[in-house]
Amino acid sequence: MPVTLAKRRVIPGFGLTMGFTLLYMGLVFLIPVGAFLLYTTTMSWETFWNAISQRQVVASYKLSFGGSLIAATINLVFGGLVAWVLVRYKFPGKRMVDALVDLPFALPTAVAGIALVTLYASTGWVGQYLDIFGIRIAYTQLGVVIALTYIGLPFVVRTVQPVLEDLEAELEEASASLGADRLTTIRRVIFPALFPALLTGYALAFARALGEYGSVVFISGNLPFRTEITPLLIVAKAEQYDYHGAAAIGTVMLVAAFLMLLIINGLQWWASRRHG
Amino acid sequence: MSIEIDHVNKHFRDFVAVDNVSLTFRDGELTALLGPSGSGKTTLLRIIAGLEQPDTGRIRFHGEDTTDLHVSERGVGFVFQHYALFKHMTVFQNVAYGLTVRPRKTRPSKDEIKQKVMRLLELVQLDWTAHRYPHQLSGGQRQRIALARALAVEPKVLLLDEPFGALDAKVRAELRRWLRRLHDDIHVTSVFVTHDQEEALEVSDRVVVMNKGRVEQDGSPEDVYDHPANPFVYQFLGNVNLFHARVHDGIARIGDIQLPAPEFQGYKNEQGQAYVRPHEIEVFAGREHADALHAKIELVSVVGPTVRLELRTDNSEELIHAELTKHRFRALGLAQGGDAWIRPTYSRVFLPDERVSNG
Numbered sequence: 001m002p003v004t005l006a007k008r009r010v011i012p013g014f015g016l017t018m019g020f021t022l023l024y025m026g027l028v029f030l031i032p033v034g035a036f037l038l039y040t041t042t043m044s045w046e047t048f049w050n051a052i053s054q055r056q057v058v059a060s061y062k063l064s065f066g067g068s069l070i071a072a073t074i075n076l077v078f079g080g081l082v083a084w085v086l087v088r089y090k091f092p093g094k095r096m097v098d099a100l101v102d103l104p105f106a107l108p109t110a111v112a113g114i115a116l117v118t119l120y121a122s123t124g125w126v127g128q129y130l131d132i133f134g135i136r137i138a139y140t141q142l143g144v145v146i147a148l149t150y151i152g153l154p155f156v157v158r159t160v161q162p163v164l165e166d167l168e169a170e171l172e173e174a175s176a177s178l179g180a181d182r183l184t185t186i187r188r189v190i191f192p193a194l195f196p197a198l199l200t201g202y203a204l205a206f207a208r209a210l211g212e213y214g215s216v217v218f219i220s221g222n223l224p225f226r227t228e229i230t231p232l233l234i235v236a237k238a239e240q241y242d243y244h245g246a247a248a249i250g251t252v253m254l255v256a257a258f259l260m261l262l263i264i265n266g267l268q269w270w271a272s273r274r275h276g
Numbered sequence: 277m278s279i280e281i282d283h284v285n286k287h288f289r290d291f292v293a294v295d296n297v298s299l300t301f302r303d304g305e306l307t308a309l310l311g312p313s314g315s316g317k318t319t320l321l322r323i324i325a326g327l328e329q330p331d332t333g334r335i336r337f338h339g340e341d342t343t344d345l346h347v348s349e350r351g352v353g354f355v356f357q358h359y360a361l362f363k364h365m366t367v368f369q370n371v372a373y374g375l376t377v378r379p380r381k382t383r384p385s386k387d388e389i390k391q392k393v394m395r396l397l398e399l400v401q402l403d404w405t406a407h408r409y410p411h412q413l414s415g416g417q418r419q420r421i422a423l424a425r426a427l428a429v430e431p432k433v434l435l436l437d438e439p440f441g442a443l444d445a446k447v448r449a450e451l452r453r454w455l456r457r458l459h460d461d462i463h464v465t466s467v468f469v470t471h472d473q474e475e476a477l478e479v480s481d482r483v484v485v486m487n488k489g490r491v492e493q494d495g496s497p498e499d500v501y502d503h504p505a506n507p508f509v510y511q512f513l514g515n516v517n518l519f520h521a522r523v524h525d526g527i528a529r530i531g532d533i534q535l536p537a538p539e540f541q542g543y544k545n546e547q548g549q550a551y552v553r554p555h556e557i558e559v560f561a562g563r564e565h566a567d568a569l570h571a572k573i574e575l576v577s578v579v580g581p582t583v584r585l586e587l588r589t590d591n592s593e594e595l596i597h598a599e600l601t602k603h604r605f606r607a608l609g610l611a612q613g614g615d616a617w618i619r620p621t622y623s624r625v626f627l628p629d630e631r632v633s634n635g
Contacts, residue, residue: 170360178374
């Protein structure tokens with residue numbers, strides 16, 4: 001809809017709500033991010049480049065982006081499955097499971113981190129058995145991925161669930177009456193309908209994992225070059241009053257995350273364009 | 277391919293949806309399942325399709341028991357009220373779907389699929405929409421695509437669940453005439469569900485009237501309309517007036533009016549209800565017949581070429597509805613609030629708590 005302020009609108013309050021939106025966006029988002037970017041520009045190109053290209057920092061990018069992508073992918077598969085089970089089947093305790101899905105939103109991430117360490121340390125409840133097979137989770141990159149998976153779980157479930165609920169049963173019946181078996185129906189009818197929602201959930205889970213700090217620092221052990229995530233390095237630099245270094249790395253994260261979300265949103269737009 | 281429904285029962289918890297129904301649909305016939313909502317007609321259709329399983333009873337296609345056959349193997353074409361087109365596929369892909377999901381061995385080649393789909397799209401007069409998406413089409417167009425999609429798999433029977441229910445009146449009327457012509461061309465045994473009696477009477481070879489999970493009447497559209505088997509069918513198939521009547525020796529009496537009721541030959545002084553359709557009531561401006569009933573005209577409504585009158589007789593609580601042509605109405609010089617004399621020309625009498633079998 002073209003934005004013409006002169007015309008009277010059917011729904012009143014455009015000026016008020018738009019003004020509030022701008023103010024709100026400005027105060028909580030644009031001004032902090034703008035100030036942060038502005039601060040970055042005060043350093044020379046060389047300082048900037050040195051800060052972001054240290055070997056230790058580059059290793060952390062790999063872990064942060066790689067780990068977040070893996071975690072988001074795991075959540076894509078299992079979150080989709082959880083949504084499917086919650087929508088399609090009736091079972092005792094369904095409401096409990098449904099409520100539990102949101103827990104990673106509510107629980108302080110540090111609590112989650114400590115709980116994960118307790119479980120997965122080589123002396124922990126689960127870790128001791130995995131240790132027998134030589135699988136170590138605490139203080140490894142695997143541990144980072146598990147923490148990032150944990151905090152991203154609700155996103156895919158909560159984006160897919162309502163779409164799946166609204167999916168007409170008739171579509172599946174139509175597919176079956178045309179001779180398709182169940183697997184074909186899922187692959188050719190249900191999955192394409194869920195695809196945009198899956199992608200949204202994926203993007204959200206990825207973004208959340210990328211910015212995660214609290215739960216990871218406990219289980220990762222923060223070994224330089226191996227299990228340090230980028231947010232940890234930013235915090236470490238800030239604690240040492242190296243604000244320039246922290247801002248430089250932060251800028252890299254910001255730009256990279258923005259680009260990746262832009263790509264995923266573009267994909268999503270492309271997928272949903274055909275649904276009308 | 278004939279369809280045989282053999283003592284089928286289906287209930288959902290306490291609700292009896294289909295109550296011991298037995299029916300046979302003959303090969304190549306277009307049958308309407310007609311009834312109010314909750315009459316079990318859609319459930320019965322879904323049982324025929326294999327989308328629901330009956331609690332008891334069997335379904336046979338051409339003598340072959342298909343009760344336990346999955347819907348995907350039953351060879352039915354099913355058309356849904358809300359089209360159920362696949363939104364992320366083009367019209368072409370929708371129609372081709374049933375062919376492309378076949379196992380590789382029986383799947384036609386790409387060229388064959390293309391030819392067949394285009395032929396079907398021409399049949400439904402929508403070949404120009406092949407590369408569009410369903411949301412770019414109107415409701416009537418979508419339903420024709422849904423029909424083409426169902427026909428692509430060469431179904432043994434075609435089942436349509438309120439196919440025109442979501443469309444506006446004009447498109448609805450066009451599409452049902454079009455369906456009738458299409459059926460005359462392809463002759464596939466078809467069953468369609470509707471709650472619209474006009475639609476059922478206009479389109480079908482045969483009408484099955486259902487109520488509360490049972491079959492109330494089963495016959496040709498003319499038969500069902502002219503000789504309703506019971507009061508329910510009478511009332512469901514159009515407006516009707518009720519008069520107290522006395523039946524004696526093959527004659528029904530409404531006041532002083534005597535009408536033939538040959539099915540009650542030999543009955544003596546029985547009290548019953550006479551059912552008279554609005555167009556079966558003659559209206560006069562003066563007392564031309566000694567036995568005509570006096571009435572006041574309470575409402576005149578002109579609906580296109582016909583005029584509907586609401587009248588109240590001297591000794592009746594209920595309104596009488598009468599219908600006449602505008603031409604006749606003008607000739608009589610009737611007016612709202614004025615006097616009129618009415619006389620039923622035909623009636624069908626039902627005695628209390630009795631189901632009269634149709635002759």
